[in-house]
Amino acid sequence: MRWRPFRRGRAATGSRTDDDAATRERRRMVAEQIEARGLRDPELIRALLTVPRHAFVGAAENAHAYEDRALGIGSGQTISQPYVVAAMTDAARPRSPAGWRGARALEIGTGSGYQAALLAELGADVVSIERHADLAAEAAERLAAAGYGPERIEVRVADGTHGAPDAGPFDAILVTAASPTVPEPLISQLSPDGGRLVIPVGERESQALTVVERRGDEVTRRRMEQVVFVPLIGEHGFAAEDAEG
Numbered sequence: 407m408r409w410r411p412f413r414r415g416r417a418a419t420g421s422r423t424d425d426d427a428a429t430r431e432r433r434r435m436v437a438e439q440i441e442a443r444g445l446r447d448p449e450l451i452r453a454l455l456t457v458p459r460h461a462f463v464g465a466a467e468n469a470h471a472y473e474d475r476a477l478g479i480g481s482g483q484t485i486s487q488p489y490v491v492a493a494m495t496d497a498a499r500p501r502s503p504a505g506w507r508g509a510r511a512l513e514i515g516t517g518s519g520y521q522a523a524l525l526a527e528l529g530a531d532v533v534s535i536e537r538h539a540d541l542a543a544e545a546a547e548r549l550a551a552a553g554y555g556p557e558r559i560e561v562r563v564a565d566g567t568h569g570a571p572d573a574g575p576f577d578a579i580l581v582t583a584a585s586p587t588v589p590e591p592l593i594s595q596l597s598p599d600g601g602r603l604v605i606p607v608g609e610r611e612s613q614a615l616t617v618v619e620r621r622g623d624e625v626t627r628r629r630m631e632q633v634v635f636v637p638l639i640g641e642h643g644f645a646a647e648d649a650e651g
């Protein structure tokens with residue numbers, strides 16, 4: 407089954423059948439991959455059911471958009487497995503009563519734009535940084551087409567290991583690429599009022615999802631499951647020659 411590029415609203419899609427099929431696939435993805443593995447936050451579930459993941463992958467992977475795995479998105483990069491996206495988002499959720507609503511979120515590694523769309527759908531104001539200019543441009547285009555324009559998600563091209571000091575502090579920071587250590591600039595851009603950073607930390611081949619939380623001057627760390635991400639390449643990540651050579 408192939409879906410046409412998603413557009414919000416019935417008139418723009420031209421095909422109800424395609425959208426209905428995608429909606430059914432999203433429901434199945436959420437039931438079998440997310441809820442079955444214990445993630446049940448109603449806001450997160452609603453966002454996962456709403457964001458059209460198929461609109462963030464290229465034509466070649468369109469038919470596989472809702473499968474239980476990562477997919478290629480070009481430039482040697484990937485869109486993460488739905489469960490990993492959901493688990494990272496769940497771990498980063500601001501603990502204030504408003505949750506994601508009005509939270510400031512930073513994503514490092516825009517890739518396809520899917521994770522950024524999920525954060526915006528949850529109600530966060532998002533800055534997302536990508537080092538590949540072509541991926542950033544494609545993602546910004548897809549995000550706007552899906553209804554998440556620059557007023558909700560600002561996509562930047564830069565070395566994201568420096569974060570976005572002009573736009574912080576952030577309630578949540580998600581790094582969607584693997585780093586040998588937690589980049590110091592990102593810790594300093596966390597809100598001192600319980601800001602959370604979720605990042606895969608470890609070797610090139612395998613990493614532990616790590617949650618860093620800041621309360622005032624106190625910074626705590628907690629390890630979650632093992633994952634495999636593409637490398638975070640930059641001044642406070644892997645060197646390009648180590649990662650790509």
Ligand code: SAM
Binds near residue numbers: 538
């Ligand atoms: N979050 C993305 C999504 O929803 O599709 C998937 C991200 S992909 C697993 C990792 C991304 O991190 C790649 O697009 C890669 O180019 C990017 N990346 C790696 N190092 C980076 C850096 N220093 N700054 C910004 N982006 C970086």
